[in-house]
Structure formats: structure tokens, C-alpha cells
Amino acid sequence: MxxxxxxxxxxxxxxxxxxxxxxxxxxxxxxxxxxxxxxxxxxxxxxxxxxxxxxxxxxxxxxxxxxxxxxxxxxxxxxxxxxxxxxxxxxxxxxxxxxxxxxxxxxxxxxxxxxxxxxxxxxxxxxxxxxxxxxxxxxxxxxxxxxxxxxxxxxxxxxxxxxxxxxxxxxAPEAAPLAAPGAGPDLRQRVEQLEDEVAALRAALQSLQEQLGLSRLGQAQ
Missing domain, CATH: 1.10.10.10 (Winged helix-like DNA-binding domain superfamily/Winged helix DNA-binding domain)
Incomplete structure (x- = not known):
């Protein structure tokens, strides 16, 4: 047939x-x-x-x-x-x-x-x-x-x-391979942007701790 x-x-x-x-x-x-x-x-x-x-x-x-x-x-x-x-x-x-x-x-x-x-x-x-x-x-x-x-x-x-x-x-899509470090400019740019945002959040948190007189979040000095 x-x-x-x-x-x-x-x-x-x-x-x-x-x-x-x-x-x-x-x-x-x-x-x-x-x-x-x-x-x-x-x-x-x-x-x-x-x-x-x-x-x-x-x-x-x-x-x-x-x-x-x-x-x-x-x-x-x-x-x-x-x-x-x-x-x-x-x-x-x-x-x-x-x-x-x-x-x-x-x-x-x-x-x-x-x-x-x-x-x-x-x-x-x-x-x-x-x-x-x-x-x-x-x-x-x-x-x-x-x-x-x-x-x-x-x-x-x-x-x-x-x-x-x-x-x-x-x-049936197969598993996508993991991206290599030089996989592409768009991916690298997004990773770098996320890293910058994480660093900024950490700095803001540290500044807040210092202003509140805390050495560790949730604990007084």
C-alpha cells in the first residue's frame, strides 16, 4: 500500500x-x-x-x-x-x-x-x-x-x-548540547548581564547590612 x-x-x-x-x-x-x-x-x-x-x-x-x-x-x-x-x-x-x-x-x-x-x-x-x-x-x-x-x-x-x-x-527533539564558552555573542552577553545583576544585588545587600549594623543577614553584631 x-x-x-x-x-x-x-x-x-x-x-x-x-x-x-x-x-x-x-x-x-x-x-x-x-x-x-x-x-x-x-x-x-x-x-x-x-x-x-x-x-x-x-x-x-x-x-x-x-x-x-x-x-x-x-x-x-x-x-x-x-x-x-x-x-x-x-x-x-x-x-x-x-x-x-x-x-x-x-x-x-x-x-x-x-x-x-x-x-x-x-x-x-x-x-x-x-x-x-x-x-x-x-x-x-x-x-x-x-x-x-x-x-x-x-x-x-x-x-x-x-x-x-x-x-x-x-x-521527537533530542537533548540540546550544552553551550560551549564561545557558543555565541548573544549567550555570552546574557551571561555577562546576569553576572552584573547578581554582583549589583550582592553589593546592595552588603550596603544594607552595613547600614543596619549587621555582620550577617538576620544576625546583629
């Missing part, structure tokens, strides 16, 4: 989300798909998908067997076909859907955000399904997710989907 475009990924993620969160109005009409794609909440990044763009994406997803068009009504309705098309269980599909809509997340974040999609028992169960997706055999199409380098100060690694192709490792 070819890599999806960002709009195709957003449309697919929207179909997957609404199947779980608003089953009474599912499958979705084109208008509902567009509204879901352009939500301001639970979306990263926020997008502005037009009707023609959404329709083109739906047609392409149908060609890739990732979406199905339902007949029998005046308005065409659409549903996703991810578990069958990719050969993955519903639990894994829920994780993929969240990554499509919200971008890279930790296993803990995924467990919380999938609450309305699938209730995982604990973080370990989320990680188990992520590892399965990461180690998916090439004969089945290869990995569907990748773990990103741990961000500075973070306890957990984030995960990203691969349906849009390889992920730039820059999505």
Missing part, C-alpha cells in the same frame, strides 16, 4: 473515530466527514479540509480498500475498513486511529485518549499492541508504527504511525 497523504490520513482517522464515538450517525456523510476533519479539538494539527479534498481522499481510500461507500440512500455514506484491510485487531486499529488524528503520543497518553474507542486494562497492554504493530512482518506490509527518541526530561517514548511514510526523527 502506498503512503497516505495528510488529508487522506485525517479523513481515515475521522472515520475511525466516529465509528466508535457516534455510532448512531455512522457511516458518515461527506458533510460529517468534513466537519470531523476540521474539528479544533482532539486534532494535531488542526486542518481546513474542503469538500472536494475530502471527497477525493474518500475515493482514494476506497481504492486502497481502507474505506467503504455505503449505498441504499440518497446521500453517500462512508465507513472505514482498517482492521480487515491491514489485518490488525480492533485494539491496534484504535491506536492507529488516535495516532492519525493527534500525532505522536506516549503509551500512557494513548491509553487515556482511546478511552472512548477501546478500554485498555493498563499501559502494558497498550505497549504490547504497539510492539506488535512495530514488529509487523514485511510479508504483511511491514511496521505500522515507530517509537521516537525520548525527548529531554521525558520518562516515556512517543509513538508515531507510518501510514504516511517514514517519520522524521526530529518529531
Amino acid at each position: 502506498r503512503s497516505l497523504t495528510p488529508i487522506e490520513a485525517r479523513v481515515l482517522g475521522t472515520l475511525m473515530e466516529k465509528a466508535r464515538t457516534v455510532p448512531d450517525s455512522y457511516p458518515l456523510s461527506l458533510n460529517a466527514v468534513v466537519a470531523g476533519c476540521n474539528q479544533k479539538s482532539s486534532r494535531d494539527p488542526v486542518m481546513a479540509v474542503s469538500d472536494p479534498e475530502a471527497q477525493e481522499a474518500l475515493d482514494e481510500l476506497k481504492r486502497l480498500s481502507l474505506a467503504i461507500e455505503s449505498g441504499g440512500s440518497r446521500v453517500a455514506r462512508w465507513e472505514h475498513n482498517v482492521p480487515r484491510a491491514l489485518g490488525i485487531p480492533d485494539q491496534s486499529a484504535a491506536l492507529i486511529g488516535l495516532l492519525l488524528l493527534r500525532g505522536p503520543q506516549t503509551a500512557g497518553e494513548l491509553r487515556i485518549n482511546t478511552e472512548r474507542w477501546h478500554r485498555f486494562a493498563d499501559i502494558s497492554s497498550v505497549e504490547a499492541f504497539l510492539v506488535e504493530l512495530e514488529e509487523r512482518a514485511e510479508a504483511k506490509g511491514g511496521p505500522l508504527v515507530v517509537r521516537l527518541p525520548r525527548a529531554p526530561g521525558a520518562r516515556e517514548q512517543r509513538w508515531a504511525h507510518l501510514l504516511c511514510g517514514p517519520v522524521a526523527m526530529a518529531m
Whole structure:
């Protein structure tokens, strides 16, 4: 399967989300798909998908067997076909859907955000399904997710989907190297300014102590 475009990924993620969160109005009409794609909440990044763009994406997803068009009504309705098309269980599909809509997340974040999609028992169960997706055999199409380098100060690694192709490792910033003494004039100027301010504060404190007749702040001579 070819890599999806960002709009195709957003449309697919929207179909997957609404199947779980608003089953009474599912499958979705084109208008509902567009509204879901352009939500301001639970979306990263926020997008502005037009009707023609959404329709083109739906047609392409149908060609890739990732979406199905339902007949029998005046308005065409659409549903996703991810578990069958990719050969993955519903639990894994829920994780993929969240990554499509919200971008890279930790296993803990995924467990919380999938609450309305699938209730995982604990973080370990989320990680188990992520590892399965990461180690998916090439004969089945290869990995569907990748773990990103741990961000500075973070306890957990984030995960990203691969349906849009390889992920730039820059999505998880690495620890910035410590600045060398000659790192740059701006840094040196700021350090010197801070040192001057500290020296001025010390001098002012010493002067105040002398005026109050104190040899040490809080103690009389």
C-alpha cells in the first residue's frame, strides 16, 4: 500500500473515530466527514479540509480498500475498513486511529485518549499492541508504527504511525548540547548581564547590612 497523504490520513482517522464515538450517525456523510476533519479539538494539527479534498481522499481510500461507500440512500455514506484491510485487531486499529488524528503520543497518553474507542486494562497492554504493530512482518506490509527518541526530561517514548511514510526523527527533539564558552555573542552577553545583576544585588545587600549594623543577614553584631 502506498503512503497516505495528510488529508487522506485525517479523513481515515475521522472515520475511525466516529465509528466508535457516534455510532448512531455512522457511516458518515461527506458533510460529517468534513466537519470531523476540521474539528479544533482532539486534532494535531488542526486542518481546513474542503469538500472536494475530502471527497477525493474518500475515493482514494476506497481504492486502497481502507474505506467503504455505503449505498441504499440518497446521500453517500462512508465507513472505514482498517482492521480487515491491514489485518490488525480492533485494539491496534484504535491506536492507529488516535495516532492519525493527534500525532505522536506516549503509551500512557494513548491509553487515556482511546478511552472512548477501546478500554485498555493498563499501559502494558497498550505497549504490547504497539510492539506488535512495530514488529509487523514485511510479508504483511511491514511496521505500522515507530517509537521516537525520548525527548529531554521525558520518562516515556512517543509513538508515531507510518501510514504516511517514514517519520522524521526530529518529531521527537533530542537533548540540546550544552553551550560551549564561545557558543555565541548573544549567550555570552546574557551571561555577562546576569553576572552584573547578581554582583549589583550582592553589593546592595552588603550596603544594607552595613547600614543596619549587621555582620550577617538576620544576625546583629
